[in-house]
Amino acid sequence: MDKNHDFLKPIHTPVPLIDPIRIRRNIRIMASRAEKPAVRFRPHFKTHQSAAIGEWFREAGVSGITVSSVAMARYFAEKGWCDITIAFPFNVREISALNLLDNLANIHILVDHPDTVATLAAGVTNQHRVFIKVDTGYHRTGIFWESRDEILTLARQIESSARLTFAGILTHAGHSYHCSGPKQVKAVFRETVGRMNRARDFLGENGFQNCKVSIGNTPGCSVADNFEGVDEIRPGNFVFYDLMQLSLGVCEEENLALALLCPVTGIYPDRNEIVVLGGAVHFSEEKLTDPDGHLISGYGMNLIQKGFGRLNREIRLIGLSQEHGIVQAPVEIIRKTRIGDLIGIIPVHSCLTADQFAGYLTTSGDRISRLNSVLARSDQLFSSPENSNSVSF
Amino acid sequence: MDKNHDFLKPIHTPVPLIDPIRIRRNIRIMASRAEKPAVRFRPHFKTHQSAAIGEWFREAGVSGITVSSVAMARYFAEKGWCDITIAFPFNVREISALNLLDNLANIHILVDHPDTVATLAAGVTNQHRVFIKVDTGYHRTGIFWESRDEILTLARQIESSARLTFAGILTHAGHSYHCSGPKQVKAVFRETVGRMNRARDFLGENGFQNCKVSIGNTPGCSVADNFEGVDEIRPGNFVFYDLMQLSLGVCEEENLALALLCPVTGIYPDRNEIVVLGGAVHFSEEKLTDPDGHLISGYGMNLIQKGFGRLNREIRLIGLSQEHGIVQAPVEIIRKTRIGDLIGIIPVHSCLTADQFAGYLTTSGDRISRLNSVLARSDQLFSSPENSNSVSF
Numbered sequence: 001m002d003k004n005h006d007f008l009k010p011i012h013t014p015v016p017l018i019d020p021i022r023i024r025r026n027i028r029i030m031a032s033r034a035e036k037p038a039v040r041f042r043p044h045f046k047t048h049q050s051a052a053i054g055e056w057f058r059e060a061g062v063s064g065i066t067v068s069s070v071a072m073a074r075y076f077a078e079k080g081w082c083d084i085t086i087a088f089p090f091n092v093r094e095i096s097a098l099n100l101l102d103n104l105a106n107i108h109i110l111v112d113h114p115d116t117v118a119t120l121a122a123g124v125t126n127q128h129r130v131f132i133k134v135d136t137g138y139h140r141t142g143i144f145w146e147s148r149d150e151i152l153t154l155a156r157q158i159e160s161s162a163r164l165t166f167a168g169i170l171t172h173a174g175h176s177y178h179c180s181g182p183k184q185v186k187a188v189f190r191e192t193v194g195r196m197n198r199a200r201d202f203l204g205e206n207g208f209q210n211c212k213v214s215i216g217n218t219p220g221c222s223v224a225d226n227f228e229g230v231d232e233i234r235p236g237n238f239v240f241y242d243l244m245q246l247s248l249g250v251c252e253e254e255n256l257a258l259a260l261l262c263p264v265t266g267i268y269p270d271r272n273e274i275v276v277l278g279g280a281v282h283f284s285e286e287k288l289t290d291p292d293g294h295l296i297s298g299y300g301m302n303l304i305q306k307g308f309g310r311l312n313r314e315i316r317l318i319g320l321s322q323e324h325g326i327v328q329a330p331v332e333i334i335r336k337t338r339i340g341d342l343i344g345i346i347p348v349h350s351c352l353t354a355d356q357f358a359g360y361l362t363t364s365g366d367r368i369s370r371l372n373s374v375l376a377r378s379d380q381l382f383s384s385p386e387n388s389n390s391v392s393f
Numbered sequence: 394m395d396k397n398h399d400f401l402k403p404i405h406t407p408v409p410l411i412d413p414i415r416i417r418r419n420i421r422i423m424a425s426r427a428e429k430p431a432v433r434f435r436p437h438f439k440t441h442q443s444a445a446i447g448e449w450f451r452e453a454g455v456s457g458i459t460v461s462s463v464a465m466a467r468y469f470a471e472k473g474w475c476d477i478t479i480a481f482p483f484n485v486r487e488i489s490a491l492n493l494l495d496n497l498a499n500i501h502i503l504v505d506h507p508d509t510v511a512t513l514a515a516g517v518t519n520q521h522r523v524f525i526k527v528d529t530g531y532h533r534t535g536i537f538w539e540s541r542d543e544i545l546t547l548a549r550q551i552e553s554s555a556r557l558t559f560a561g562i563l564t565h566a567g568h569s570y571h572c573s574g575p576k577q578v579k580a581v582f583r584e585t586v587g588r589m590n591r592a593r594d595f596l597g598e599n600g601f602q603n604c605k606v607s608i609g610n611t612p613g614c615s616v617a618d619n620f621e622g623v624d625e626i627r628p629g630n631f632v633f634y635d636l637m638q639l640s641l642g643v644c645e646e647e648n649l650a651l652a653l654l655c656p657v658t659g660i661y662p663d664r665n666e667i668v669v670l671g672g673a674v675h676f677s678e679e680k681l682t683d684p685d686g687h688l689i690s691g692y693g694m695n696l697i698q699k700g701f702g703r704l705n706r707e708i709r710l711i712g713l714s715q716e717h718g719i720v721q722a723p724v725e726i727i728r729k730t731r732i733g734d735l736i737g738i739i740p741v742h743s744c745l746t747a748d749q750f751a752g753y754l755t756t757s758g759d760r761i762s763r764l765n766s767v768l769a770r771s772d773q774l775f776s777s778p779e780n781s782n783s784v785s786f
Contacts, residue, residue: 012486012773013462046715068716069406088716089658091670092733093405112659115732140717141659141668174714265482266505266534275534277484281748281766285678321567322439322744323461323481324533339508340485351715355674358771367774373674374767378751380405381760 005303007365008342014262014278016353017344018360019308022257023239024056030221030238031060039227042066042085044216044236047351050360050370051079053239066216066234070097071376077104084108087170087216087234089133089141090116095123102126110170112142114157121161129167130158131214136195137188138174145171145195148202155208168212168231169199176219182249189220193229222250242350243299246311247288253311259301259344260353261361262325269334276343279323283345284352294318297325298345307363308344317345398696400758401735407655407671409746410737411633411753412701415650417449419631423614424453432620435459435478437609437629440744443753443763444472446632459609459627463487463494464769470498477501480563480609480627482526482534483509488516495519503563505535507550514554522560523551524607529588530581531567538564538588541595548601561605561624562592569612575642582613586622615643635743636692639704640681646704652694652737653746654754655718662727669736672716676738677745687711690718691738700756701737710738 027043034041043057044066054065054076064083067073073084074097085108090098092115101107102125111117112133120128132154135142143150151169158166173192179185196213203211214232215221221235222245240258241251262278287295290313300315301308315333319326327343337343347353354360358372420436427434436450437459447458447469457476460466466477467490478501483491485508494500495518504510505526513521525547528535536543544562551559566585572578589606596604607625608614614628615638633651634644655671680688683706693708694701708726712719720736730736740746747753751765 010773012490013464013484013770015771015774071406088670089668091406091656091658093656097405113732116658119733139664140712140714140719141661144663263484263486265484265509268534270537271532275482277481280677280679280745282770284673286673319533321533326533339506340512352673356767356770357774358767359774361774369775372765372767372771374749374751374765377406377675377749378408378765380403381408381750381752381754382762 007361008261011261011342011361012263014260014282015361016357017259017261017363018240019257019363020056021307022255023053026238026241026255026257027057027060030235031062033221034227034233036226037228039230040064040232042214042232042234043239044068044087044234045076046072047236048239048354048370049075049373050368051076052368054079054081066236069376070094070101071379072371073105073107074101075371075376077101082106085131085214085234086110087172089113090120092116092119095119099123099125108167111154111158114154117154117157117161117164121164124163127163127165130164131167131170131212132158134169134171134196134199136171136173136192138172140172140174142171145199148199151199152203152206155203166208166211168214169196169203170214170216171196172216173220174217176217177244177248179219179248182223185219185223185248185250186225189215189224192220197229218245219248219250237351240350240354243288243346243348244286256301256308256311256346258350258354259308259346260298261342261344264337264339264341264343267334267337267339269331272328272331272334274327274329274334274337274343276325276327276345277323278325278345280320281322282353282356283317283320283325283347284349285320286347286349286352288348290316296348298347300327300329301344301346303344303363311346315343315345400754401654404654404735404754405656407653407675408754409750410652410654410756412650412756413449414700415648416446416632419634419648419650420450420453423628423631424455426614427620427626429619430621432623433457433625435607435625435627436632437461437480437627438469439465440629441632441747441763442468442766443761444469445761447472447474459629462769463490464772465764466498466500467494468764468769470494475499478524478607478627479503480565482506483513485509485512488512492516492518501560504547504551507547510547510550510554510557514557517556520556520558523557524560524563524605525551527562527564527589527592529564529566529585531565533565533567535564538592541592544592545596545599548596559601559604561607562589562596563607563609564589565609566613567610569610570637570641572612572641575616578612578616578641578643579618582608582617585613590622611638612641612643630744633743633747636681636739636741637679649694649701649704649739651743651747651753652701652739653691654735654737657730657732657734657736660727660730660732662724665721665724665727667720667722667727667730667736669718669720669738670716671718671738673713674715675746675749676710676713676718676740677742678713679740679742679745681741683709689741691740693720693722694737694739696737696756704739708736708738
């Protein structure tokens with residue numbers, strides 16, 4: 001698979017390979033969708049977490065972004081992004097970390113609990129726009145959309161703080177991922193907008209006339225007929241897409257833009273299997289059911305000159321342990337595979353795969369960096385005791 | 394849950410908390426098991442990947458270790474470990490990285506393919522003991538134990554190389570994890586030893602009298618009646634154990650030594666749920682079925698003064714998305730939980746959880762470091778082009 005690609009020669013362990021042409025096209029398509037009618041396109045950067053890929057978004061006119069943690073906000077703030085929403089119900093243990101960003105960026109906050117608002121009101125040192133997380137049916141976080149009085153009470157509590165401004169309502173229709181196909185995804189999207197609009201209208205009747213409606217998620221934003229009733233969209237995964245989105249019918253094969261390149265370490269012709277270095281620590285254990293009813297963790301991706309070629313569903317990642325991946329393939333592929341070859345595999349969930357690396361290799365042979373999530377998660381373990389104690393609770 | 398633990402105050406995002414008393418006891422128990430009869434105890438360090446925890450093994454008399462990658466071998470070699478087996482079928486793309494360890498440690502290699510042996514024979518710059526991976530029924534990697542001639546041919550190929558010495562046969566009975574309980578685990582272990590002994594005897598009859606038998610895996614090593622017919626054991630997970638081992642019946646609650654501490658970011662009394670910052674990127678997506686038939690990703694762990702207390706199976710991690718965990722708990726627990734509290738959760742698979750961090754917090758309040766896996770996986774992306782080109786293929 002790697003025979004004609006010189007830039008792959010130095011690769012010795014699994015590496016996420018991305019196709020910049022496809023990524024830029026995915027960005028352009030989503031940016032132009034956000035013009036029907038014009039809504040704020042505030043992409044979620046948790047999927048790529050890369051300053052370099054961020055620049056490709058800037059080229060498409062993006063200026064405001066979404067992230068899921070204070071660490072990610074810091075990373076992008078330091079790269080010049082100054083309009084950032086942290087779309088995770090704020091973790092009050094990170095107020096000091098949030099305050100450290102005061103001079104770098106405007107950070108917008110998400111809340112769904114009065115105690116979080118109270119702690120923010122007492123602890124922030126800068127002005128923040130605050131969104132209320134609304135549960136439109138996913139039942140993970142947020143105030144249920146029908147609990148209108150609860151939403152209103154929280155909005156009033158936010159407005160009563162000198163440093164907080166109520167900005168609007170925000171939802172993530174995660175149940176889109178359980179849909180049967182694009183038609184159902186569209187219906188969920190429409191239903192979500194309807195519920196958000198009813199909550200917005202109620203807030204409007206009660207003094208909050210400028211309540212924005214922010215809606216997330218790649219499936220809905222990829223197929224919605226239009227964005228009537230929406231002020232802002234926050235899709236993220238579309239930058240790479242993956243097998244989950246493909247199986248949901250919200251992207252095409254030619255949108256897939258991230259593959260994990262894995263070295264072949266074993267060949268087992270008796271059972272038509274190859275073993276690669278590339279396991280649960282690289283792919284995550286996200287699986288999906290292929291048309292034959294078998295669970296798979298990835299399909300092969302052919303590489304062409306300077307880009308991705310066609311998905312090869314005959315190359316199937318059927319098993320994962322911590323660092324091994326078991327790949328099933330037709331006998332003719334097994335026969336020409338050699339120890340040390342690289343196999344490109346499209347993961348089921350590209351966000352989780354990318355999160356295991358501190359950078360990407362592009363099909364042009366460039367190497368670009370991204371946030372090292374492990375380091376970002378572990379800073380509190382290695383900051384000096386003085387710094388730790390300066391975090392107030 | 395964190396009310397009486399001052400050392401937890403500076404914690405602001407999820408952190409793996411470990412109990413050194415339990416870990417040391419787990420190590421002592423396994424070291425003493427390895428004396429019935431005396432076998433080489435070569436623990437797998439892929440679970441903890443920490444120099445500090447390595448020292449606790451040294452105190453128990455351990456001098457040789459097992460790892461699963463060249464990067465991990467380098468990390469421990471630099472910490473003074475000089476007898477290291479890389480128990481992963483060798484990835485020929487890493488021969489240059491292997492050779493860089495020549496002056497640091499004796500590295501023992503695993504193979505199951507003649508092309509790997511040929512590449513090693515042509516490329517290594519130091520002497521290496523080489524094990525043949527044997528498949529005793531797990532069907533992941535290795536030469537099937539009944540393919541005796543194939544094993545013999547590979548042993549002869551190894552011996553024919555000036556720098557390689559055939560050391561023995563090595564297996565990983567990963568199918569132990571599918572057993573119904575300790576009785577079946579013992580039976581699989583006995584069967585595995587029997588198969589390895591038949592392969593060893595055949596090699597002995599054909600000129601390889603000093604063939605060692607190396608057997609891995611925590612379940613088998615935790616419950617085997619004895620180690621007759623075995624030269625070396627390589628368990629790893631037992632250092633922390635986890636819910637998978639507990640549900641398999643090969644450890645007790647008091648052996649569980651790693652919990653992920655997660656901040657509470659949402660409380661949903663209507664559905665008896667709490668949401669924590671702690672999701673698939675922290676826990677991995679490994680799940681198991683609880684006695685009620687529901688899939689869970691973790692149970693709560695009570696903390697006592699300077700250590701772990703009792704497992705609390707009423708605190709159940711029932712859902713994960715990228716960074717959120719949904720925790721179900723009884724109403725009385727929900728009622729006293731506050732935004733910003735920390736909840737300790739025992740993961741299903743401790744290896745994968747630990748791999749997401751660059752260190753641990755101990756219940757004594759110490760902070761200890763471990764290999765940053767993301768960085769180790771990404772070095773090839775950021776080494777200078779000169780270095781990359783020096784890797785030969």
